[in-house]
Amino acid sequence: MKTGAARVPTFAGEECDMSTWDAGKCPVRDVMDQIAGKWSTLLLQALADKPYRFGELRRLVPDISQRMLTQTLRDLQRDGYIDRKVFPTKPPSVEYSMTPLGLSLFEPLKRVLDWAEANHASVKAARVKFDESELA
Amino acid sequence: MKTGAARVPTFAGEECDMSTWDAGKCPVRDVMDQIAGKWSTLLLQALADKPYRFGELRRLVPDISQRMLTQTLRDLQRDGYIDRKVFPTKPPSVEYSMTPLGLSLFEPLKRVLDWAEANHASVKAARVKFDESELA
DNA sequence: CCGTATCCCCCCTGATACTG
DNA sequence: CAGTATCAGGGGGGATACGG
Numbered sequence: 001m002k003t004g005a006a007r008v009p010t011f012a013g014e015e016c017d018m019s020t021w022d023a024g025k026c027p028v029r030d031v032m033d034q035i036a037g038k039w040s041t042l043l044l045q046a047l048a049d050k051p052y053r054f055g056e057l058r059r060l061v062p063d064i065s066q067r068m069l070t071q072t073l074r075d076l077q078r079d080g081y082i083d084r085k086v087f088p089t090k091p092p093s094v095e096y097s098m099t100p101l102g103l104s105l106f107e108p109l110k111r112v113l114d115w116a117e118a119n120h121a122s123v124k125a126a127r128v129k130f131d132e133s134e135l136a
Numbered sequence: 137m138k139t140g141a142a143r144v145p146t147f148a149g150e151e152c153d154m155s156t157w158d159a160g161k162c163p164v165r166d167v168m169d170q171i172a173g174k175w176s177t178l179l180l181q182a183l184a185d186k187p188y189r190f191g192e193l194r195r196l197v198p199d200i201s202q203r204m205l206t207q208t209l210r211d212l213q214r215d216g217y218i219d220r221k222v223f224p225t226k227p228p229s230v231e232y233s234m235t236p237l238g239l240s241l242f243e244p245l246k247r248v249l250d251w252a253e254a255n256h257a258s259v260k261a262a263r264v265k266f267d268e269s270e271l272a
Numbered sequence: 273c274c275g276t277a278t279c280c281c282c283c284c285t286g287a288t289a290c291t292g
Numbered sequence: 293c294a295g296t297a298t299c300a301g302g303g304g305g306g307a308t309a310c311g312g
Binding site: 027028029030031032033036037038041042045077078079080101104105107108109111112113114115116117119120122123124125126127129130131 | 240
C-alpha cells in the first residue's frame with residue numbers, strides 16, 4: 001500500500017520556485033495534491049453535512065470502490081481533515097466526521113464548488129466553441 | 137433517482153443525489169477534474185498575476201515539462217479560463233492571459249490556495265502525528 | 273521561440289476475493 | 293459491518309527528438 005508515510009506527493013517538500021507567491025516550500029501543491037483526488041471533494045462535501053459511517057458513505061457515493069473509499073478516507077484522516085471513531089459494537093461500526101481543520105478547509109473549498117455549479121454551462125460552452133474551432 | 141437514495145445538501149442549499157455525481161453530469165466533478173490537474177492551479181495562479189509568454193511560464197515553473205505545460209495551457213484554454221494570443225514576430229511569441237471566466241474562477245480558488253498556505257503547518261503536523269500513531 | 277510526436281513507466285483506480 | 297490483499301488495466305506524466 002502506497003498510502004502513508006512512504007507515499008509522498010511528487011513535489012511535497014521540494015523547493016517551489018514561484019517565490020512571487022511563496023518563498024519556501026510550496027503549500028499549494030502539497031495541500032492541493034491531496035484534495036484534488038478523484039473522490040476527496042465528494043467525501044468532504046458529504047461529511048460537511050454530518051458524520052457518516054463507512055457503509056453510509058458507500059451508499060452515498062455508489063460508484064466509489066470499497067478500496068478507494070477506504071484509501072481516500074485514510075488520506076483525508078492523515079491530513080487531519082476528518083476524524084475516525086470506532087465503536088466496539090457487534091458488529092463494529094466506524095463513524096467519520098469533519099475535524100475543525102477539515103471544516104475550515106471546506107469553507108473556502110465550498111466557494112469553488114459553488115462556482116462550479118454556477119458556471120458549469122459557461123465551461124461547457126467554452127469547450128464546444130474550442131472544439132469547433134479546432135476542426136481544421 | 138431511486139427511492140430512498142442517499143441525498144446530501146449541496147453547496148447551493150439544494151439536495152443532490154450523489155449517484156448522479158458523474159463526470160459530465162455533476163458540475164463539481166466536471167469542473168474540478170480539470171482544476172485538479174497537477175499543474176492547473178499553479179498556472180492559474182501565475183496568470184492571475186499578469187499575462188505571461190510560454191517561455192516565461194516555463195522558467196516560472198522550472199519543474200514542469202514542456203509537454204505538460206503545453207497540454208495544461210491547452211486544457212485551460214479549452215475550458216475558457218485563459219486566452220492565447222499569437223504574435224507573428226520573428227521568432228514568434230505567444231502570450232497567455234486570464235479570461236473574465238478564469239478570473240471569476242480564481243477568486244474563490246484563491247481562497248483555497250490562501251488556506252493552503254495558512255494551514256500548511258497544521259496539515260504537515262497532522263501527517264506526522266498520524267504516521268507516528270501508525271507505528272504501533 | 274513555441275510547440276508536436278513518440279516512447280515508456282509508474283501510479284491511480286477498479287474488480288474480486290478474503291478476514292475479524 | 294468494515295475493512296485488507298492481490299492482480300490487472302488505463303492514463304497521467306516525464307524524457308527525448310523533431311517541426312514551424
